[in-house]
Amino acid sequence: MKRLLRGGWPAGSLQEANVNLWRSAGYRVRIPERNLFPVVDDDDLDLVLLRSQEIPRYVARGDLDFGIAGWDWVVENGCEKRVKEIGKLVFSKKTRRPVRWVFLVHEDAPFRNAWDLRGKTVATELVRTTRKWFRDRKVDARVEFSWGATEVKPGRFCDAVVDAVETGVSAKENGLRIIEELLTSAPLFLANKRAFANPRKREKMEDIYCMLKGALDAEREEMLALNVPRMSLQAVLGLIPALRAPTVTNLSQDDWLSVSAAIDTSVVRSIVPRLKRAGARDIVVYPITKIIR
Amino acid sequence: MKRLLRGGWPAGSLQEANVNLWRSAGYRVRIPERNLFPVVDDDDLDLVLLRSQEIPRYVARGDLDFGIAGWDWVVENGCEKRVKEIGKLVFSKKTRRPVRWVFLVHEDAPFRNAWDLRGKTVATELVRTTRKWFRDRKVDARVEFSWGATEVKPGRFCDAVVDAVETGVSAKENGLRIIEELLTSAPLFLANKRAFANPRKREKMEDIYCMLKGALDAEREEMLALNVPRMSLQAVLGLIPALRAPTVTNLSQDDWLSVSAAIDTSVVRSIVPRLKRAGARDIVVYPITKIIR
Amino acid sequence: MKRLLRGGWPAGSLQEANVNLWRSAGYRVRIPERNLFPVVDDDDLDLVLLRSQEIPRYVARGDLDFGIAGWDWVVENGCEKRVKEIGKLVFSKKTRRPVRWVFLVHEDAPFRNAWDLRGKTVATELVRTTRKWFRDRKVDARVEFSWGATEVKPGRFCDAVVDAVETGVSAKENGLRIIEELLTSAPLFLANKRAFANPRKREKMEDIYCMLKGALDAEREEMLALNVPRMSLQAVLGLIPALRAPTVTNLSQDDWLSVSAAIDTSVVRSIVPRLKRAGARDIVVYPITKIIR
Amino acid sequence: MKRLLRGGWPAGSLQEANVNLWRSAGYRVRIPERNLFPVVDDDDLDLVLLRSQEIPRYVARGDLDFGIAGWDWVVENGCEKRVKEIGKLVFSKKTRRPVRWVFLVHEDAPFRNAWDLRGKTVATELVRTTRKWFRDRKVDARVEFSWGATEVKPGRFCDAVVDAVETGVSAKENGLRIIEELLTSAPLFLANKRAFANPRKREKMEDIYCMLKGALDAEREEMLALNVPRMSLQAVLGLIPALRAPTVTNLSQDDWLSVSAAIDTSVVRSIVPRLKRAGARDIVVYPITKIIR
Amino acid sequence: MKRLLRGGWPAGSLQEANVNLWRSAGYRVRIPERNLFPVVDDDDLDLVLLRSQEIPRYVARGDLDFGIAGWDWVVENGCEKRVKEIGKLVFSKKTRRPVRWVFLVHEDAPFRNAWDLRGKTVATELVRTTRKWFRDRKVDARVEFSWGATEVKPGRFCDAVVDAVETGVSAKENGLRIIEELLTSAPLFLANKRAFANPRKREKMEDIYCMLKGALDAEREEMLALNVPRMSLQAVLGLIPALRAPTVTNLSQDDWLSVSAAIDTSVVRSIVPRLKRAGARDIVVYPITKIIR
Amino acid sequence: MKRLLRGGWPAGSLQEANVNLWRSAGYRVRIPERNLFPVVDDDDLDLVLLRSQEIPRYVARGDLDFGIAGWDWVVENGCEKRVKEIGKLVFSKKTRRPVRWVFLVHEDAPFRNAWDLRGKTVATELVRTTRKWFRDRKVDARVEFSWGATEVKPGRFCDAVVDAVETGVSAKENGLRIIEELLTSAPLFLANKRAFANPRKREKMEDIYCMLKGALDAEREEMLALNVPRMSLQAVLGLIPALRAPTVTNLSQDDWLSVSAAIDTSVVRSIVPRLKRAGARDIVVYPITKIIR
Structure with a gap:
């Protein structure tokens, strides 16, 4: 079927x-x-x-x-x-950052940028894109397919590689230097x-x-809920970086309001102490599994 | 004590x-x-x-x-x-489905139903119940106790077994055929x-x-919370299959309401996109650990 | 930097x-x-x-x-x-209970209290504090540093040890007896x-x-939320041992209120059935990750 | 096929x-x-x-x-x-010892031997053999099938169990007492x-x-090989508990012999030092994977 | 350096x-x-x-x-x-068998051999070798690089694949059929x-x-050592498939010889019982870690 | 008992x-x-x-x-x-090398040797021995007990540590420098x-x-056994670094001898190819579990 x-x-x-x-x-x-x-x-x-x-x-x-x-x-x-x-x-x-495909050479190699690779050998899994990059810039370089292990190749088995990096830290630890960005993805x-x-x-x-x-x-947001006396509401709302307005409800107890908002996990720990100083009470944080704004 | x-x-x-x-x-x-x-x-x-x-x-x-x-x-x-x-x-x-105890025979065996087992040997852990089933139907069969491994027995060590199945898939993979149900449990x-x-x-x-x-x-429900303009409330409520009425609260912002309801995990993904189209905003789903209605 | x-x-x-x-x-x-x-x-x-x-x-x-x-x-x-x-x-x-540092002797040893250790050898990691304890009480005992394994030492390698216990159960299982408390921590x-x-x-x-x-x-609290008819509110509130007053909200449906409160995980299972008998409905428990009162 | x-x-x-x-x-x-x-x-x-x-x-x-x-x-x-x-x-x-099936009762029960179980309930997986044992001795006892967990049953769910024990240690730890042996296997x-x-x-x-x-x-033997001067041969052979005579070979160096024998792993450590004192040299022990005498 | x-x-x-x-x-x-x-x-x-x-x-x-x-x-x-x-x-x-690179098609596909792939698409990691194979036979087929998962491709994403198989069993289980061998390796x-x-x-x-x-x-040989009366030597030697002659030594006990040989692990279990019947005694098998003939 | x-x-x-x-x-x-x-x-x-x-x-x-x-x-x-x-x-x-207790300082610290630590603080688990070392040399330094984590201390929490090193590599990776040896153990x-x-x-x-x-x-020796024609015996024996003379046996086949010896695992791979070139055949290496010379 x-x-x-x-x-x-x-x-x-x-x-x-x-x-x-x-x-x-x-x-x-x-x-x-x-x-x-x-x-x-x-x-x-x-x-x-x-x-x-x-x-x-x-x-x-x-x-x-x-x-x-x-x-x-x-x-x-x-x-x-x-x-x-x-x-x-x-x-x-x-990192949740997009991946970058970059030209990498050995840290001691003389190449300052990808134009310096004229006449050289470049190994990469992105053969077609790399060849086009050189062609567009009229640089004549030899591009060959690489089955991984790119971090050991520059200076040993080729002159440069084009590989994906997230932070660049690991490239650096392997003694490589980024000389150009090909694309982000x-x-x-x-x-x-x-x-x-x-x-x-x-x-x-x-x-x-x-x-x-x-x-x-x-995955990167949590729900924040708190109670606040009406007079402190503005101070509290001012501290919450919600993408949309937080949800505010009247409590049955006069003069107190309940406020809730989804906020980025990474800022919870810096906002909560300030909310408390601004008058919020019964501050609770709880996990969510989906959020659609 | x-x-x-x-x-x-x-x-x-x-x-x-x-x-x-x-x-x-x-x-x-x-x-x-x-x-x-x-x-x-x-x-x-x-x-x-x-x-x-x-x-x-x-x-x-x-x-x-x-x-x-x-x-x-x-x-x-x-x-x-x-x-x-x-x-x-x-x-x-x-599966959360009840278990079924069934009569199983080899897929190539000639038995069409449990009445065909007259004079045959049936191995099962449920000896007493199986014997009673035959007795009630006046079928004379030999029922012997089985210490597991029932999937290899029909056709090798006995003619049929009575065993518990959940979906029946694994019985089929073992070359067995269900010919009768004894009980569900x-x-x-x-x-x-x-x-x-x-x-x-x-x-x-x-x-x-x-x-x-x-x-x-x-274990199989999640809490759904959302905000909705008053004019879209009925459309939104119509989409929620809550066993009881959802909880509806007035927001301090006029004309907006907050709606929450526990719904079955398996339908969340089909309801949420429709809620959004019906006007719901800030739709949040979060886990619960107990629910008593 | x-x-x-x-x-x-x-x-x-x-x-x-x-x-x-x-x-x-x-x-x-x-x-x-x-x-x-x-x-x-x-x-x-x-x-x-x-x-x-x-x-x-x-x-x-x-x-x-x-x-x-x-x-x-x-x-x-x-x-x-x-x-x-x-x-x-x-x-x-x-246990979340503070740790207790105590004097431990072999269960068959004649020492009734730490004063009986006069002239004896005591092994502990807390040498300075133990020596001070004896000095303050003018008891002359030899205190030597212990590199762990204290449970096997009394009666074999020394007369008593001063060690940390949580419940004391494991000390007992090792045939040791507590004769005095040094400090809690x-x-x-x-x-x-x-x-x-x-x-x-x-x-x-x-x-x-x-x-x-x-x-x-x-870590030891959960959020409890429930709906209750106005007339049962007091009965329900009376059952909730919240440190501060629970949050009470009017539902848009007249005569029903929503109540929520963080309560100690260990009492949830005894309170919930009573809440239900008191008229609460749609009782939901959900986890929280932070609470600041 | x-x-x-x-x-x-x-x-x-x-x-x-x-x-x-x-x-x-x-x-x-x-x-x-x-x-x-x-x-x-x-x-x-x-x-x-x-x-x-x-x-x-x-x-x-x-x-x-x-x-x-x-x-x-x-x-x-x-x-x-x-x-x-x-x-x-x-x-x-x-232990490599045969398993023993024994009658076990609670350590505080009054039964001294299996004859005392007249009129009592005995749970076991070996129903037929146990019934025959009682019948042979004209003892009238009720024997019912037991699905394991026998160690908790005597005194709680029946009067005695018949179960397999290897050393009896674990039965004792569970507060049970052996009153009779049914068979070894x-x-x-x-x-x-x-x-x-x-x-x-x-x-x-x-x-x-x-x-x-x-x-x-x-699995429980190792090969022992050693060199020995001819004059010490008898002393060395006297120490080796081989089931058959050890294999003795002349070395090309006159007056020295080579001796080898498979011996039980558990005695190697007590024999080797004595062999050395008896004049053996270059004593080597090596593992074997099969031995057929 | x-x-x-x-x-x-x-x-x-x-x-x-x-x-x-x-x-x-x-x-x-x-x-x-x-x-x-x-x-x-x-x-x-x-x-x-x-x-x-x-x-x-x-x-x-x-x-x-x-x-x-x-x-x-x-x-x-x-x-x-x-x-x-x-x-x-x-x-x-x-299996220790060399790997075979073969042309695989869906079991229901009409292709009987690789010549039938004229005008079709073939996915493989061995692009160059496959293209040469077709070229040598003047078959015009489209060969494209495949990044694995070849077992799901024939009939879905291409017409055939060229992939390495050891036994062919797993290809069969995936519903594929071998129509030609490219090379062994x-x-x-x-x-x-x-x-x-x-x-x-x-x-x-x-x-x-x-x-x-x-x-x-x-890795696939073990050392076999045994003693044998001189008169049974030929019978015993006749059973040992050693690549070179086994090593035979005189025991100091007259008329007995010691025989040792490295033999293939997979035949040990069929030879040993026959050696015993031929008169060998004290048959011992032990592991080796290197053998150079 | x-x-x-x-x-x-x-x-x-x-x-x-x-x-x-x-x-x-x-x-x-x-x-x-x-x-x-x-x-x-x-x-x-x-x-x-x-x-x-x-x-x-x-x-x-x-x-x-x-x-x-x-x-x-x-x-x-x-x-x-x-x-x-x-x-x-x-x-x-x-490494099987003895452990060395050494004085370690931060790689940038000015101390050239332990005498430079006059008036400084040294943390170590070997307090008594370290104090004695300074006292013997009339160097006045403060020695305090250290509960591990010594690699982070020099320059942060004290001036030097005395700690055990095996190879010194890890100390170097932690930015520390050895200035003196206290003892080996x-x-x-x-x-x-x-x-x-x-x-x-x-x-x-x-x-x-x-x-x-x-x-x-x-643990660090293996047994080497080989056959050799009599005329190549001396060449072969000359290559074997046995602590005692290897065991040499006459084969029943004239002019061939069998040689065996325990040799250090680390040299096996360099000796075996030379033995083969010297005429040895059927070279076998097998593991041993005990050796007493």
Whole structure:
């Protein structure tokens, strides 16, 4: 029986984060032990695990209705105009910052920038994009495919590599130096253009994205609730960096109000002591699992 | 010092789920390493771990005031009328569906139904109940006790087995076919009849069951809270399948209301996008640990 | 670059509990694999892991601005008057009871109290405090340093030990008997006196303590929310042991009120059934991560 | 394709020890994750995992050609004369002593011996054997099937249990007292009588047993090798408790001999120092994996 | 300081097996946690972990003196004539059989052989070799790079894949059918040609290979030792499949001889019972860690 | 019942190595979960786990007959002349080199040697020995007890530390510099002097030490066996660094000899290829578990 949507999930480095995200969004997910077809409790979905490197190609061709993959591989596959981006899903574990693909050379190498690589050998997994970069700048360099272990190559097996870095710290620890940025990339929820033109498929894909995004946002927010005497309300509200106005309710006890708002986890610890000084009482923080504004 | 209630907890397959449930219900539970007497922080309780197979027998005799065991073993022990059922606790991990005891034969065997087993050998742990089933139908079959491994027996060591299945998938994978259902069974909170007639014991047992049930229900529900303009209230309420009316509060900001309701985890992801389209804002979902309606 | 505050975290038995507490309080904490400098996402803090035994000494000297250590080691280091106590943090895992340092002898030994130890050998890690105890009482005993394993020593390698016990159960199981208490001790958030006199440092330290305390209190409380008809409100409120008055809100549905309060986890299971009998409906319990009253 | 021999391996408590023994004997064994048919690299064998309780029954009936199970279950199944015992395999982990099935009562119970159980209730897994024991002695007692947890039953749920003990230590720790022995039992390599009469099957079964026994014996023996001057030979040989004469070889260096012998691991440490004092040199001990004398 | 030899070790699927082999051969090996330079206790070696895919290329270029990689990647890199093969190291875990690269199609696909793939899409990691195969046979097919997950692709994302199989079982379980073999491949110890021409480097590389091979061979052999009366010697020797003549020694006891030989682990269990029947006594089997014939 | 010998085993860093050594020597050892009295299968021994720091003190006093502890703590306890050293047991895991206690300062500190520490603060666990070192040299320095974490202290909490290092690498990584050596230390098997004077106790202690030493030596040796034509014998023997002469046996095949010898594991891989070149055949290496020369 054919299902409404065929989707591609990223295998490899994003796999666990992606599976956890779907679980947080409310799906029961099971990855059978010896196959690549994730089982979820939604009869509309027919899923397959694939490497991010290939997902954009298959979404573009229509082998998949949707897929989750980084912008980097959309570009490497030359699919920028052949897929529809429904939204970003920045679920990288460490920093939530987009990944950067950069030119790296040995710290002692004489290259100051990527133009200096004229006539040199560059190893990368992003061969097509790197070659285009050089071609656009009329730099003649040899680009060869690299099967990982890029951190040991510059100066030993090639002159430079183009690789993805999150913070750059680990590159530095390996004695490498960044000389140029090629592109930045975040995970995307991609749709095939024809599937996106089908209203039923489109609504379903947007609903899924809405829940994935709601679960992702909830990972870094917590709910803050407190009571405050009416006269201190403005002081308290002034301290809360809510994206929308906090929810304010009258307590049955006159002159006291209840205030609640979702706030970013990372600022809770600096706001709470100030709220208390501003007159808030019974300040409670509790976890949330989804937030859709 | 004698304690108010002596209770039997299931050892074996239900053990972990039962212990976790008591913990969720608020008890501190410790299973000492080398004995069978669970320690909980309630001085009224004197607990012992026993196989479900025997618990109904001991509850009926009064060796236990209460016990947790499946209906299957109530029947096998012939205790249907000799124990009081306080309530169900469907905490089976996979499906929350009751267990079914069925007649299974090899997929290639000629038997179409259990009447075809006349003169044949049937292996089961539920010897007494199976024998009664045949006797009631005047079918003459040989029923022998089986120590597990029932999936390999039909066609090798006997003609059919009577075994418990949850979904039937694993039976099918083992090349077996279901030809008849014997009974269905769910875990029960059972009380000895005399203990139940004692008001103090009864209230205590009902309170425990109330909390276990509240924790069990909370496992599959989440709290949904949202803000909505007064004019969209009815549209929003129409989408929420709460067992009771949702809680609606006026916000101090005129014309906005706050709505909250516990809803089944499995429907959250289909309701939330529709709530948003209906005008709800600041939709938040958060976990609960107990719910008593 | 010098940071605002230099702090000492306890290594050893309190280490994990302390790290978890800071995490609960909202800090991202990383303990690098091969060093003793915890990394947190607060640029004001410069932290180091040290044994509790030494922390008071360094806080007193000003080598540290603040430290977390037990009162026992404040006393042993003779720092009672040389450090400022900002507050207690009773995060011992098992009991949350303060630790007691006691004199222990073999159960068959003839000693009835610590005065009987005249002329005897006492092994302890708290040498200075124990010697002072004897000196104050003019008892002449030999006190020697003990490197742990105190439970096997009385009667074998010395006559008595002074050691820390939580419940005393394990001492009993080892065949030891308590004959005297030396002191009781809880973990403290300690400040150097000069640092405390600096307003910016003081506010920062008090804010940290506020959040640690809020996270610690939240570990043993849960939020209880329920709806109740107005006429049953007093009965319901009478059952709730809130430290402050519960929060009461009018529902938009006349004659119904919503009540919420944080209550101690250990009493939830005895209160909830009574609330239900008193007329409460839709009783929900949910977890909190911080509470500041 | 039908294989030469169908064999039954014990599931449950003996499973791991049995699998390891076959591996030690030189078989590559794989237990597929979700089924009960062990895979070994011997095309003559068709194996199935079954509980020891049932194996004798199936060996007697001819459903299996051979099986590994304890004497206890041979008796309980009434198969003493219906199966052929090829040999013992005492591979119990702790003690290598045979298991004893004994009558156990609560340490405070008034029963001095099993005759005192007249009119009482006895719970056991060995129902048939226990009933026969009482019948043979004309003692009228009620014997009911027990699903384990026997250590908590005497005095609570019945008057006595009949259970297997290895050392008796754990029974004592549970407050139980042994009042009678029912039988002793060791694991056996059992053959169906008809299969044993078939020469090809018999030789194969005896060869398997030979290797299992050789691997089992090797677990508790080590090879000892040493050099000794001819004049000290007798003194050295006198110290070696070899079952057969040790192997003695002339070294090319005149007047020196080399001696080697397999000896029981547990005596190595007491013999070696004495060998050295007796003149042995270059004493080496090395592990063996099979020994067949 | 420059070391004598620079070597490439395979990262990925062969990594663990290779490291264990060097350890068995007598090297102390440490893989530092965050880098790719294995540390061994041999000052002549400068090692780096690289994917097998790239190792032949670097050995050919002289960036490495030696490397361990499969023949498949020698071919894919076009290095058949540009590297020197010192010897094979068949250390694949499951079967010790060489790996086969085969054309796989969906079991329901119409393709009978690789010539039927004219005009179709083939995904593979071995792009160059596959293209050459088609070119040599004048078949026009589209070959695209595949990042793994090949088992789900035929019929979904392409028409056929070229992938490595060991036994073919797992391909079959995934519903795929083998229609053609591309090549077979075993791990090789490869040397750069110039390095091999250098006598000191060559001897060192051959010594390393000698020890690796000796450790690898020892993994599947055991030492068999036995005593035998002179008159039974020929019968016993006739049963031993030693590659070279077994070692026979005279015992000091006349008319008895001692025989020892290394034999393949997989035949021990069939030979030993026959040796015993032929008159051998005190048959002992013991493990070896290296064997060089 | 009093046992022949009371022994002290080191708890802490040497504990696991010591327990494993006794096991290798042939003792069955069990460390009960919640106590400090190791159980071994030798009725003469009564053992207790204690910190190395205290063991020399108790051996000297006669509270223990023997103990295993480092020379460092013999010195710190002032027991150099009060205990009898039976032998060394250098079982440190990494290097088998003795431990060195050294003066460490921050790499940027101005101190060139320990004399420069005049007037400074030194933290160490070896307070008594360090004070004596300064006193002997008439250097006035303040020595205070340190509870570990010494690597962070120099420059922060004191001026120098005296700590144990194995290789010095980790000290360097922590930014510390060694300026002086205090003492070197290896683990010792210590006896109480009176116990050593008792012949029965002495023999028993020497036998134990003999087996512990034999097991320890076997950890770094392997047995090498080979066949060689008589004419190549001298060449082969010349390559074997045996402590005693290798064992040479005549094969029944004229002109061939068998040679065996225990050699150090670390040289096997360099000797074997040379043996082969010298004419050796059937070279086999096998593990040993004890060696006593």
